[in-house]
Amino acid sequence: MSKTDMIITEDALNRLDQHWAILALGNKQVARALDVAAVRIMRSAVGRQMTIDFDETVTDKETVERAAMAYELAAIEGLDALLHPSDDVSRVQLRAQAQAGAFRAYSLRRTLRIPEMPEDRIFHVLHLAALAYCGDQWADLRRWLKDYEREVRPPSVADVSWDHRVLRRLYECWLRLLRKQGWDDLDGISEIIAGLRKDQEQYENTVLDKSDNAAAQAEALRLIALYHWAKATELLAVYILQGQPVGIEAELDKHFEAGQQAASAAQDAAFEVILRWLHVTSRRMVAGSLWKVAQAVNSRVTRF
């Protein structure tokens, strides 16, 4: 089995329940959150065909959110091990912790309401998608995206500032990467990003011309983070379509890390965090791509 294969074992889930964050929350709270989420998923699957005898209380929303947060903290601890796999025993355990934590956090967060405000919605969906990829739930995510097609639709770019325009267009690109509706859908990503490069000259200065120098500099850094994210997205889409460049991992690392650094310097915590998650997601997409699978098969055949 390769170092990057994803299998969430019962053992990993049991170990996860001994993590300090889960213990701090308490068994009762965790059990209630998992029950609530399971019933919500069941209800959305069976609709009105079956009545499930389970009443939610006013505190359940918060209980689910807190449990998802505890599992996410456990996942965050192991993200680096997931990004840079090794055979070291402690790193293998951390990787399993990250996968199991992301799996649990995803199964809880997918039952939460999708925010209505466009930017909140974008961050919510991307965050959920990242948890799904890290927790080996990408197939379930595709179904979720289909079920909520209308709610997750990209917001309009008309009359929004340049930074929001870039953010919304990149969100559209990522929806294409996540829903995997065919080659044409993926092919459109490069066009969207080329379009942004063309629009830059026309719109960029409108957000950078500010009287407050500190605010202008923060905006510039935020744009730099967005440009790195755009480049990484473009490279990822081309790789998924064509299997090139061969050293895609290093390219993704370079752009996501530079993007995180710029978002951090802009003191935009939420943006930096989403870039960290998407970095790992992009690497999971590459690892699970046809090209990597073919590469692994070919290497075995050569050895044979």
Place this chain on the structure above:
Amino acid sequence: MTMAAGTEVYNADAGPVIARGVSYTDAELDVALRSSVSHILWDDAGTAALETILTSVVTTDFSDQSVKRVLSNRATPENWRVGEALAEAFLVEHRSCKFPWPSSRDLKNPSASPAGTDLVGFQGKNTPEKSYRFAFGEVKTSEQEEWPPSVMDGRHGLKKQLEDLRDSTKVKDSLVKYLGHHADRADWLPHYQSAAARYLSDPADVSLLGVIVRDVEPKPEDLARPAKDLAAGCPDTTSIELRAMYLPRKTINSLSERAVRARGGDYVKN
């Protein structure tokens, strides 16, 4: 300790909320600007990182012309940033707080990040097990001859910011996760784990700190009503402290200049 605690000039405590006004002499301010504040304000690591970020833009195939123009403008820190650094120095040296990042990393982003506070870090508790909890701080600097100044009220005012932190987990959750992403191998990892465990067990178990930096006559009206409002509905496990730091009269508008002089730097006027 180079940041003085100041001389208490009034007590406006309301229920569980501690609200004190303290004054500073010019000599005390001078010492702080030359030492504690200087360490916070001049973030050399942040400046070096900025250079690297700037040179990376060209690899994205977007034009770097405009962002380069904006980021190459080396300006003096605004007066409010110096005020914020004074507040941070006080909390670190007199309230057992530890903030992983300087509050005044070269920039502030007032619009892009809804999830943010001026200061986020940890506060040590005087318990036998030496535990920590999260500390969230908001700072305002005002030379307005009104008591309280307008920065205390309104949608983005200090009182509303603290009320949101008291009542909602949205911002706190986001910052706790953000710290989690940076905790690996950090010297504050044990602080983080201690604070996060307390927070998960009880999201109200946090310390909220609100500081206003002033250079007008000290009056309890600056803090009395906000303290009363914040006390209403304050959970038992949340601690709230308000502090008004009164600098010598008419000094706020020269804070930046004095900070630059104390540094002996070459920054140009904004």
